[in-house]
Amino acid sequence: MEKKTFLITGNPDVRADVYLSGVTGFSRSRIKTLADGGNLSVNGKTVKCNRVLKDNDVVELTVPEAKRYETAPKDIPIDIIYQDADLAVINKPQGLTVHAGNGTGEDTLVNALLYRLDSLSGINGVIRPGIVHRIDKNTSGLLVVAKNDAAHLSLAKQIQDKTCRRIYVALLEGIVKEDGGVIDTFIGRDPKCRTKMAVTKTGRRAVTEFRVLERYPKGYTLCEFSLKTGRTHQIRVHAKYMGHPVVGDKEYGYKKDVFKLNGQLLHAKTLGFIHPSTGEKMSFSVELPDYFKSVLEKIKNQITL
Numbered sequence: 001m002e003k004k005t006f007l008i009t010g011n012p013d014v015r016a017d018v019y020l021s022g023v024t025g026f027s028r029s030r031i032k033t034l035a036d037g038g039n040l041s042v043n044g045k046t047v048k049c050n051r052v053l054k055d056n057d058v059v060e061l062t063v064p065e066a067k068r069y070e071t072a073p074k075d076i077p078i079d080i081i082y083q084d085a086d087l088a089v090i091n092k093p094q095g096l097t098v099h100a101g102n103g104t105g106e107d108t109l110v111n112a113l114l115y116r117l118d119s120l121s122g123i124n125g126v127i128r129p130g131i132v133h134r135i136d137k138n139t140s141g142l143l144v145v146a147k148n149d150a151a152h153l154s155l156a157k158q159i160q161d162k163t164c165r166r167i168y169v170a171l172l173e174g175i176v177k178e179d180g181g182v183i184d185t186f187i188g189r190d191p192k193c194r195t196k197m198a199v200t201k202t203g204r205r206a207v208t209e210f211r212v213l214e215r216y217p218k219g220y221t222l223c224e225f226s227l228k229t230g231r232t233h234q235i236r237v238h239a240k241y242m243g244h245p246v247v248g249d250k251e252y253g254y255k256k257d258v259f260k261l262n263g264q265l266l267h268a269k270t271l272g273f274i275h276p277s278t279g280e281k282m283s284f285s286v287e288l289p290d291y292f293k294s295v296l297e298k299i300k301n302q303i304t305l
Contacts, residue, residue, distance in 0.1 A: 003063075005059070006020075006058070007059075008053045008059060009056070013054070014053050015053070016047065016048075016049055016051045017032060017035070020040075020061055024061070026156070028049070032049045034062070035048055036049075039062040039064070040062075041059070042058065042060075071099075071100060071108075071110050071114060072106055073114035074114075074115055076115070077112075078090055078093075078112045079093070081284060085148075085277075086148060087151050087275075089282075091141065091286045092268075093140055094139065094262060098110065099134070110129060117130070117145075119147045120145065121146040121149045130146050131145060132146050132155045132156055133156075133230060135268050136236075138264055141267045141286060142269070142284055143268065150277075151276040155273060155276060165226075165271065165272030165273070166270070166272075167270035168224070168235055168269060169222065170267070171246065171247040171292070172223055172245065173219070173253060175215055175219060176210075176215070176223060176242065179211070180210055180212060182210075183238045185206055185238070186202065187200065187233075189203075196233075197232050203231075206238065207228035208226070208227060208234060209225070210226075216300065217302065218302060224269075246264040246266050248265050249264035259298070262291075270284070271283070271285075272284070
């Protein structure tokens with residue numbers, strides 16, 4: 001068990017979860033979980049994560065020791081494109097869930113990581129060891145996992161500080177007229193369907209840059225998206241907000257699937273960050289998966305569907 005103590009000076013009127021996330025590298029959801037467990041106190045009194053901090057407040061955050069993994073290792077093939085003592089970079093296939101949830105069972109990326117890697121960070125608890133950031137089940141491409149807590153904190157802070165480079169490629173419905181731009185909105189739970197996200201008036205700020213790569217005569221646009229924040233389903237929600245949902249996205253797009261896909265054509269193509277131990281700039285890119293390229297070929301050749 002570790003206790004972290006902070007004296008608030010010159011930074012009054014900030015929520016405890018916002019402040020602690022900034023100084024510890026923990027996500028706000030992680031701070032909330034700790035606070036809900038009675039592990040957050042201000043001036044000796046247990047408080048909730050939304051407590052507003054004042055000048056000279058003494059904040060104490062207790063971080064329990066990571067529990068042993070409850071998730072079982074499983075021999076699931078995964079594409080590890082790089083690894084060292086601190087981290088691993090994975091090219092996740094479409095259809096593989098990152099970590100356990102309702103109905104996912106033990107066929108997740110975490111199960112595969114526990115089988116194939118010698119260690120994983122414990123900051124995200126027993127269900128999500130090593131997981132610094134996620135990509136959706138039916139989104140393919142790159143993500144980085146941490147092998148120890150120091151690496152996890154460094155990588156998580158880079159994502160929070162928006163210095164981690166994450167570039168996606170998506171095929172969108174319709175012709176996007178602008179050559180590029182910035183989508184800057186708030187994203188929260190969809191009031192009409194709580195399992196989905198939507199652009200809202202009072203959610204969390206979500207910023208995505210986009211650039212058109214190619215327009216196709218059949219009415220599709222290939223776009224590159226750069227994440228400046230990391231909200232749930234951010235690119236898919238922003239694509240819908242643009243009026244051009246991701247092809248194959250039955251949750252945020254069209255139900256009709258002319259290409260008979262198993263999910264959205266959204267691929268995390270490029271990932272860049274500073275190595276937690278060496279300070280070296282790391283950058284990785286992977287090609288589009290074959291099923292994605294096959295759809296592009298059909299469109300380019302104007303094959304009748």
